[in-house]
Amino acid sequence: MSDGNPPSGDELPASAELRKRARTALQSQQQPTVTVLSSLLAVQDEFHYVPDEAIEETATHVNATINDVWSVASFYTNFRFTPPGEHTIDVCWGPSCHLNGAQNVIERVHSELGVDGEGETADGKLTLRYSTCLGACALAPVIAVDHHMKGRISPDSAAAVVEGLKGA
């Protein structure tokens, strides 16, 4: 309430907007049974992640407490709670890809992105994820950019893909 606290004043409209979107997503669920899980999925479909406000709106929507909803959300590794990058790169390190040099691909992608593990780049634009199998072992090693598969990848071609995404 104090006047010397501008950040909170600025936060408010953004969070109100998030809540509105979350409510719309929650209310547009088509299936007959609405659960905490289905609601969380609806939210993630809308935002590509689950914002704090959406946890609270979900709780209100399904008449659970925020802690109940968080308990479910935190159980599944599928849910993420920070905004993803604009593009997602999945690098497969399953057995076939591993035998065909996935480790070198991963190392190169790391250095190109300036990261040392899964997550977002410093500018928040790209998200790197590891996968244990993308289901295209015949094309190993495989990476996927925004769910589009690219097979027989080498460290250099992976670097080129990353470079292309950075430019985009």
Add this chain to the structure above:
Amino acid sequence: MADDTIKFTVDGQEIEANPGQTIIQAAQDAGIYIPYLCYYPGMKPYGACRMCVVSTESGGRKGVQASCTTPCAPDMVVETNNEEIVELRRGITDLLMSEHPHGCLTCHRIELCGPQDICQRHVGVTDRCTICPKNERCELKDTVRFMKLDMTTPLQYHRRNLPIHTDDPFYDRDYNLCIVCARCVRACDEVRGDTALSLVSRSGVALVGTSHGTSLLESGCEFCGACIDACPTGALVERDYKWEKASAKVSTICTNCPVGCEFVMDVNDRNKVVRMTGDLSGEAGHGQACFKGKFGYDYPNHVRRLKYPMVRIDGELQRTTWEVALGAASEGLSKYLPEERGVILSPRGMNEDHYVGQKFARTVLATNNVDTGLNRSAELLATLHSQPGYGAATNPIWGIEKSKCVVVVAGNPTEEQNVLAVPVKKAVRAGARLIVIDSRETELTRYATTWLRPRPGTEITLLGGMARVIVDEAMEDKDFVRDRLDGVDDFKRSIWSFDLMRVSQITGVSEDDIRTAGRAYGTSNPSSILHGSDGVDADDHADLLAAVMNLALVTGNIGREGGGVYPLFSGANTQGGNDVGAAPSLLPGYRRASSEADRDALSEATGGAYPQMRGKAVREMVGGAAAGTIKALVVMADGWNPDAAGMTTGGIAKPEFLVVSDAFMSETASRADVVFPAATYAEVSGTITNLERRVQKVNPGLELRHEEREGWRTLAGLAITMGGIGFEYGSSSEVFDEIRKVVPDYAGLSHDRVERRGIQTPAREEGSRGTEILFSSAEDGKRLSLVQMAIREPISRRDDEFPFTLAHGRVLLRPEEDVRIVRDDRDMNRVERDTWIEVHPEDASEIGVEYGDRVAIKVETDASAAPLPEFALVRLSSPHRGFVAVTTLFAEVATGIQDSDEIDGSPSVRGLPLRHVSLAKAPALREAGMAAD
């Protein structure tokens, strides 16, 4: 029961079990110990820790089962201690210990070391036994000791290095010590219905926590302490006296509210109360507690306790002896006429204190000006004796669990009578309908199936409307009405005036909603009503009680399990006060002060003469002190804050002569002529009577350090000094023996009989086990009466300065709003949020504001009420013209108590009365910010 008993064998011993009992329960009943951790009495079987594994053989099938989830079966053969089981259990223990510091378990010096000693075993500083707050009072340790771990140096365990939460009120949470048994999560969810905690994440890193790991202040915690009481490790502990060990444990009763929860009081070897734990065997509290009882207990330890009697000499209070002080009080009181004198008794007083107090007032001071400090029902009882006859609940507290429909009118049990709200929430979980009738938003509205928000002051009309629906749609209990009730025709005729359309106009509640509520109450069988008097004008209390009783009677919900009527009053022993005659119009045993026959009967029993004059109730006495009509007052002030009760600001005004008995130098005490040092709940022996009429024994855990005295002793001493006859009591038990003679409902009771287990009055015969449910059979001969009701037009209050009536609600959390946690200068969490105010759209356009605008709230002063925010954002959702509402968070109460400098904070938790306010448009935050630039 005897027929379906299951017989089976545990460790070669044949034992018996009731159907549905699990192996561990039956074994415990038979005195066979099976180690366990996640199992907890009163909660559903969970089977998480596997510590309680046993081998079973039933019908030729062998197996290893968790005994907490496996029901007993006939002829089952159970072994709890064979080689296989011991090996399994050790494996489980090893896994648990792999992440739990356990120096305390594997050290031979455990009995020898003192808290300050240097550890001789090279155990890391953070892992030492003395670093654990539950050292030597840890359930995990006791359980695991059974397994005899090998001693290892250095400790083989993985420390998780989790942050320790010490920034919430009352609680410290160190999840490094957590074994994820989920008892706390289940206590919060299953037992309390709050779900402020849950299990977060999964597999190896799963842990107890809150949403996003936030502060308990914004997770919906009501700070009841149920999780702490259930925690088997040092992960959850009370912050106060965290490291203190108990040298004695004393069973006693909490004296903060009329629920009267049973507690085990931990006392240390320096004569201090260090902990209160809900007593699981308690019949009133079922082991539950609330923020007041669990954390507001330690004022007896305070250094500023009054130690000696004092008298005012030359304008200063000076230490003196009891003899001199009693003489001074006696001399001062003798100077006044009976009607100028009065006695106010502490709401926390024992029945013995109240009895001696009223006897002193009547037979020595010759006045009926005697009352308990928070009594509001005595006059009602006097007028309504023809109806229920008791001011107390007709049914037991936990009977509410069996209700199919619960109505809560004008009361906020979650804050005022906390544990009473627990069975309400449990009933709702089990499918009962909950109808909340309150213009405020309270914690229970979150659980309500129907929340009716009548215009303030029209609750009685709304209840009349519900009665009309029940009569119209023939939902009465016809047998009950025919066999038990009088005045039926007159009642039905009077109810005709409650035309639903008219009721709807007056109350502002739609006809449909009134019908829904009436039908829910009328058709659910059984239904109960909890009624307070918040926001109801004092003159209307009798009508409210009549309206509630009419509803209950006409539907046959009196004398029925799961039904009943529960008054929500204040003061731990207000009920006992009325029972033993500490009320202006009531003599002990509900005799009338106005009846000559009653006075004579009492006079014969106790000696002394009982006066006839009309006595003044506590409010009149406090007002009389200010107005000069009451000139001499004796106030037993322990735990009574007349400011918080809305009677005064800054304590009682000084009458000509004031005698105060208090544990602390309160504002009232500081202006007294004579001050007596009072003993507190932790030092007295006596009985109190809770709202379900249960007489329970309060036991002393502390020794009196100085010259403090119990209330009855002070009052009896004063009476003897003034020449009173029949005050030579040797102990409070002797006082009680006199009470049983003059209060028929207590005739079958004695201190010994209620020592272990409270008994509900009436208990009239020797050996009586009391009365759980009043009026349960027609045999007691009492026909009950319906009372005629009249529809009343709302009184419109026109006040140009403060045109709006504001209802102030309070809830545990509002998930749909943004809450910010900030750290205050003591590094403690504090909640910050924007308050919204509900305004009727037409009112809003009149004062020129729209949705989201900021308004300044100006309040007509009411010092007894909880503080309101100065500004709020407008939301156009008020259901009535001239009515506005704000909802604040319980977190503010919790941090308020924590920060309070008051020694005994619990009587000062401010209520939520209706207030009158004005609203004015205020600049929005950002504009205000720019203006400041």
